[in-house]
Amino acid sequence: MKRTFLIVGLTSVFFASLSAFKPEPKTEPAVNISSATPKIAPMQMSGGELLINKSDCIGCHHKINKLIGPSYTDIAKKYPNNDKNLTYLADKIIKGGAGVWGKIPMTPHPKVSKDDAKLMAKYILSLKK
Secondary structure, three states, X not given: OHHHHHHHHHXXXXXXXXXXXXXXXOOOOOOOHHHHOXXXXXXXXXXXXXXXXXXXHHHOEOOOOEOOOOOHHHHHHHOOOOHHHHHHHHHHHHHOEOOOOOOOOEOOXXXXXXXXXXXXXXXXXXXXX
């Protein structure tokens, strides 16, 4: 019986000493996370690009590749960036058209305002390389 009390006593003293033991926290050099991460500029889209992305244009046109209609970069290559072509393309966006890029007609977009169509055309013409 004495042996049991001795074992229980020593075991409780052992566990009590373990619970009081707290390892010292490791001290590592402080790193300022904001200075360690590279600064990434947010992508900014022009008004014309935003309008195009929100419209149905992407169903027929792509920035680089020809889909049903010509790519925006192909359009930019064909038309110099000037007021005359800006107005011409804005009218094409609103009224639609056919024959310039093939037999498939471009659907008209009569709900697009003249100002929005000009912003879209300005963005397209800005893609000329």
